[in-house]
Amino acid sequence: MAQSLDLIREEALKKISDCKNTDEINEVRNTYLSKKSELMSLMSTLGSLTPDERKEFGMKLNQTKSQISEALNAKQEELATVELNKKLASEEIDISLPGRNFSRGGKNPFYIIEDEITDIFLGMGFSVASGPEIETDLFNFELLNIPKDHPARDMQDTFYINDNTLLRTHTSPVQAHTMQESKGEPIRIICPGKTYRRDDDDATHSHQFAQIEGLVIDKGINIGHLKATLELFAKKMFGEKREIRLRSSYFPFTEPSVEVDITCANCGGKGCSMCKGTGYIEILGGGMVHPNVLKMNGYDPEVYSGFAFGIGIERVAILRYGIDDIRKFYQNDVRFIEQFKKA
Numbered sequence: 001m002a003q004s005l006d007l008i009r010e011e012a013l014k015k016i017s018d019c020k021n022t023d024e025i026n027e028v029r030n031t032y033l034s035k036k037s038e039l040m041s042l043m044s045t046l047g048s049l050t051p052d053e054r055k056e057f058g059m060k061l062n063q064t065k066s067q068i069s070e071a072l073n074a075k076q077e078e079l080a081t082v083e084l085n086k087k088l089a090s091e092e093i094d095i096s097l098p099g100r101n102f103s104r105g106g107k108n109p110f111y112i113i114e115d116e117i118t119d120i121f122l123g124m125g126f127s128v129a130s131g132p133e134i135e136t137d138l139f140n141f142e143l144l145n146i147p148k149d150h151p152a153r154d155m156q157d158t159f160y161i162n163d164n165t166l167l168r169t170h171t172s173p174v175q176a177h178t179m180q181e182s183k184g185e186p187i188r189i190i191c192p193g194k195t196y197r198r199d200d201d202d203a204t205h206s207h208q209f210a211q212i213e214g215l216v217i218d219k220g221i222n223i224g225h226l227k228a229t230l231e232l233f234a235k236k237m238f239g240e241k242r243e244i245r246l247r248s249s250y251f252p253f254t255e256p257s258v259e260v261d262i263t264c265a266n267c268g269g270k271g272c273s274m275c276k277g278t279g280y281i282e283i284l285g286g287g288m289v290h291p292n293v294l295k296m297n298g299y300d301p302e303v304y305s306g307f308a309f310g311i312g313i314e315r316v317a318i319l320r321y322g323i324d325d326i327r328k329f330y331q332n333d334v335r336f337i338e339q340f341k342k343a
């Protein structure tokens, strides 16, 4: 009987070493260690043995059982490790693969132009001022010589927060703010910023647009300074060959007031469809600061004089790039913006 135990053990150990996966392990375990197995049936023969034989055979039986059991456990562990390694290998991340390319965005042409205009004026010794987009009636209108009943208000209808508070219709309130803060000192500032008007949006109108305000105040400032400043700006912005002309105009906060035109780039001044046959294209408005505005904001018009101008940022960008619709600046269409990406 002891021999048959040896046979059983050898057979079992061989089968265990041939196991290729956990299922086969379980099968072998079932064959050799379950209640119906050969080993267990040998248990029932113990009763027919003498006490000494029983003791010896019992010991040997238990030994065989635990040898088979240990071999099964060891093999199971070994197979588990192999299976885990196989799984890990199949899930390995290949870090040598190149990453996904992110395309770098372009700058909205609006900001390209805003930066360029700002740079040109910084080069002329201007500094950059800023003011609130939500304004009081006082700063947006009154202090700029536009009293309550002034017809100019009709052209600058805007979004009111209440009777006295509104979204600014131009960057000109920054003139009043700067004058009041400067307390009689000379001023040379520009102010780029958003402005708002109640408008039906179309290709040439937007309820939101932007201006760059300019203001120079000092003793002895005359319209020649205004012309020279804007001429330099026009040449830097649109090219050395461009000429400007001043046309008489009207703004409540300047006197005299002018519209500034540049020679048409398309026809060089001969006249074409782009300039409607005039040879010139309007780019901005300006003038000498109205004595009332100087006075209301703390400057003596007998001593000080100054000039102011307002440049439409979108207008300049439209002329520079030949953009056909002002709304494109605000639609965040990547296809539009990407055209201005620098290589």
Ligand SMILES: [Zn+2]
Residues within 6 Å of the ligand: 264, 265, 266, 267, 268, 269, 270, 271, 272, 273, 274, 275, 276, 277, 279, 280
């Ligand atoms: Zn033209």
